[in-house]
Amino acid sequence: MSHTLTEKILACASGKESVSPGDIVDVSVNTAFIHDVFISGVVEEFSKLPHKKVWHPDGIVLIADHEVPAVSEWAGECYKTMLRFAETQDIKRIHIAEGVCHQLIPEKGYVGPGMVLVGTDSHTTTHGALGAFSTGIGTTEMAAVLATGKIWLKVPETIHFELSGSLSKGVYAKDIVLSMLQILGAEGATYKAIEITGNAVKNLTMADRLTICNMGVEMGAKNALFAPDDITMAYIKSSGADASYLVNVESPRYSQTIQMNLSEIKPMLAFPKGVDDVHPVDEAIGTEIHEAFIGSCTNGRYEDFVVAANIIRGKKVPGHVRLIITPASMQIYKRLIEDGLAMDFINAGAMITNPGCGLCYGKHGGVLSRTDVAIASNNRNFPGRLGHKDSQVYLASPATVARSAVYGKISAPDRE
């Protein structure tokens, strides 16, 4: 028998010798997190349960990231609900306006390899980057997890991407995951796990892996993960995460293996109105843009801003383009200031916003008008996602966004 990493983690977490795809298992959760949009709903559902106390206060993380600073009269009540719940339940891991959940959780050491994470956000697939099983759930389901520390899961089949070769100049992790979307489509991995291996993986940083796993959900995946390696262990050594759940697998059997040679990948775009409408950047060169956005849980990490700053430094964004920079956490924000990158962006004419999810879910901080065309480093471009339903959003790597911002039209990152 040769189980996949997902199967191995779910077997350990459900106290079973082994599990197979299709099995329904009752799994123990290590970390459960809730963000500000859903805290009220979760607390309300939890109050309907006879359990008065949460299963394990240190297993719970509360993060206000979507509605910060407050975008409505409702938001302040969400923070208060969060603070009250933390106090009555003795929850110490609470972060208001410190960053986006999918950056804070790895950064603060709340996820380690082999753990089981659930969160009230679809992009919870992100944390598979550290070799964890991590998936998004709804509010009712979260209330049950808070009460019992457990969740029922159907063991998914695993789709395997085997990466070889190395990326060409101007090509980044975002282009890898957009290429995966081009292959699988928006539902190609529905109910399934995605596991990424291959000899090219050792050249992917933790930031790269977080980007790729983040968009696993855009292919419909239940979870997406990389097996833990030296890069993982170095990351959790600095984050202080618990490494005791670590599991290893040998020659697993996958339901499907897709080979990807990274040297063949080009800079890619998801065209407006479909995350899986993926084309090479070359097909849209010259398209005029009005807004360029670098940020989000997909591509708002320090490494992303280094790439963008190297393109933008010393240049001016044309007057018709709004360039918006949104670091994914306060820690990243501080580094941008300390290392001078913030000044590079400001001198080029960019706006730097606080860490948060505002624009990526169409609420605030750059919402698009009916006739706006944007290029953005986030993960979704459904109709209306970033503002008006007729606005057009191209998804791209931070490098492609930065180069396009400088020229005021969609441009390839790998040429002058």
Add this chain to the structure above:
Amino acid sequence: MGETMQTKVWKFTDDIDTDQIIATQYLVNPDINDMARYAMEIPKPEFASSVQTDDIIVARNNFGCGSSREQAPLVLKTLGVKMILAVSFARIFYRNCINLGIRPYEIKLSQYNLFDDQSAVTYDPQMNYIGVKNETISLNPFPPFVESILAAGGLIAHVTQQFNANQEK
């Protein structure tokens, strides 16, 4: 129970995401009945005002994709939808349906093609089949664990039942 009932079909295509089922701007509304008035505003503006209790939604691929917002199945439940047939569902939406006590059934594409929007179909809850145009579609039963959640009326009721059962031991 056990009687065949007549119901109406609301037909949708592929990739109806949760932003289309209920857009972000309405999520702040504390009143779910008020929020439900805006369900399906983009793909079918007349849906929220015309849908009747027990009407069924029939969709093609990847129904409910996008965010994890539970308000998406909740507004449909609030409007009286108790059953959704789709060629495929997005997984978080699928789980949210079960946890709220809505029945999400997967059907084949050929079966999807039998349905016309706004047409009447029959549903037999006892036999678990849908009658459409002289054809009968047998719905696949859920695994016992999932059926126990649905039978309890959703996950909260189910977890409460379990808690109470443990207390009595």
